Amino acid sequence: DTEVTQTPKHLVMGMTNKKSLKCEQHMGHRAMYWYKQKAKKPPELMFVYSYEKLSINESVPSRFSPECPNSSLLNLHLHALQPEDSALYLCASSQDGRLAGVGYEQYFGPGTRLTVT
């Protein structure tokens, strides 16, 4: 099973709202990632969690707040977003790349289409 699930599929929120995106995987992966993808562009890395600890924050504004409650779950809390934050938000996971025979591939979820009004 190589499935990463994300909820909700679509989200419309106002600039004063607080909402959360959820991501789940049951592949035993210990690295999880948040990406932002604008139309006709490749995904841009936002955050990386390794073994439930935040290891990378790619200078993302504080209105985006990630959380990793356990090894299977990843959340992205949203607050006071701007219209330019409208995008597809993708979650991904991967095995520990230090293990022998691992090709470092990441498995992506279907994404949450976010619209900020």
Add this chain to the structure above:
Amino acid sequence: GNSVTQMEGPVTLSEEAFLTINCTYTATGYPSLFWYVQYPGEGLQLLLKATKADDKGSNKGFEATYRKETTSFHLEKGSVQVSDSAVYFCALSDEPRGAGSYQLTFGKGTKLSVIP
């Protein structure tokens, strides 16, 4: 730093035509190479991968060979179908970004449209 260059398209082909999407890379180490596919309104799916020189990745009729001498990983399919219409991303991974996690460097993507 690492980079991936791929033909940007869009590419329009008739059904059953031969497909090639070129991809070249620059990397400081010995990267793993990937092709991801994104169908309209969906996330990215891993299409195929190769982890060392001369490896051939293949899946669903698509193939790509890791060519270290030309730093290339071109995607090919002998006979495309309408259902292959999607955006294809070439990517590499070799930089550790924390305990066990690795960064993907993507190309800009190539949109493929297959017409009946």
